[in-house]
Amino acid sequence: MDNRPIGVFDSGLGGLTVVRELLDLLPNERIIYLGDTGRVPYGSRSRSTILKYARQDIDFLTTFDIKAIMVACGTVSTTVLDLVQAEYNLPILGVAEAASKAAAAATRNQKIGLIGTQASIHSGTYERIIRKENPNAQIYSVPCPLFVPLVENGHYAKGDQLVELTVKEYLTELKTISIDTLILGCTHYPLLMEAIDAFFGSHVTLISTGAQGALHLKQELVRRDALAAGYPGRIADCHYYVTDSTDNFSRLATIFLGRTVKGFVEQVVIDE
Ligand code: DGL
Numbered sequence: 001m002d003n004r005p006i007g008v009f010d011s012g013l014g015g016l017t018v019v020r021e022l023l024d025l026l027p028n029e030r031i032i033y034l035g036d037t038g039r040v041p042y043g044s045r046s047r048s049t050i051l052k053y054a055r056q057d058i059d060f061l062t063t064f065d066i067k068a069i070m071v072a073c074g075t076v077s078t079t080v081l082d083l084v085q086a087e088y089n090l091p092i093l094g095v096a097e098a099a100s101k102a103a104a105a106a107t108r109n110q111k112i113g114l115i116g117t118q119a120s121i122h123s124g125t126y127e128r129i130i131r132k133e134n135p136n137a138q139i140y141s142v143p144c145p146l147f148v149p150l151v152e153n154g155h156y157a158k159g160d161q162l163v164e165l166t167v168k169e170y171l172t173e174l175k176t177i178s179i180d181t182l183i184l185g186c187t188h189y190p191l192l193m194e195a196i197d198a199f200f201g202s203h204v205t206l207i208s209t210g211a212q213g214a215l216h217l218k219q220e221l222v223r224r225d226a227l228a229a230g231y232p233g234r235i236a237d238c239h240y241y242v243t244d245s246t247d248n249f250s251r252l253a254t255i256f257l258g259r260t261v262k263g264f265v266e267q268v269v270i271d272e
Pocket of ligand 1: 015
């Protein structure tokens with residue numbers, strides 16, 4: 001048993017889709033969330049910049065007495081996870097491994113689509129893990145750089161014209177190839193799930209990094225005997241930190257979390 005909180009971070013608010021799953025899966029846990037909203041997106045930046053930002057995110061979270069870190073960012077998980085895991089003396093988990101394994105197991109026609117940020121796609125991380133699990137799988141990758149800014153600006157719903165246009169632009173080729181499984185390789189993308197599912201006529205299994213990452217964390221805490229103790233009526237509590245104004249946080253976070261934001265929100269400086 002370990003009652004210390006879990007640190008969770010993302011470049012912005014997309015990582016809240018992981019928190020959403022964690023709140024359901026691990027209701028006894030305390031969560032400290034950092035969204036680097038002042039510097040989102042990470043996905044179009046160089047690996048060295050992503051590493052610098054990831055270190056600053058982790059340094060901030062480790063000022064709290066936390067038991068583990070969930071990297072709720074596909075970009076950091078695919079580009080620099082191994083480096084930060086070697087540098088810090090606490091469990092640091094990413095979202096790419098579990099999602100890749102789930103996709104490798106789910107495909108029936110061996111055609112897996114992968115969408116993510118430029119940095120995630122360029123890293124080849126998802127492909128490497130899928131190939132190890134399922135050498136017969138063919139992987140078709142498409143970077144979708146406009147999805148994150150669209151979602152962060154409130155454009156995610158099915159029927160939203162900007163969303164429909166962008167989904168068509170990015171995903172038409174994958175539809176033509178007849179993939180049967182698609183990894184939503186960025187934690188912002190679960191918000192686009194309905195629009196993407198409709199585009200594929202519900203014929204494609206969508207694998208969310210958020211859901212898979214949360215499951216992976218739960219399994220790891222069970223394995224380490226590090227779950228927090230529960231008591232009747234306990235609900236998970238969250239503290240949220242962002243690096244830009246907190247003005248729109250509650251409205252947007254409510255959308256990402258799928259529930260009203262309860263808990264403390266504060267703007268912090270992490271790059272000094
Ligand atoms: N949620 C991040 C990810 O999963 C957002 C990407 C970005 O900051 O570009 O990759």
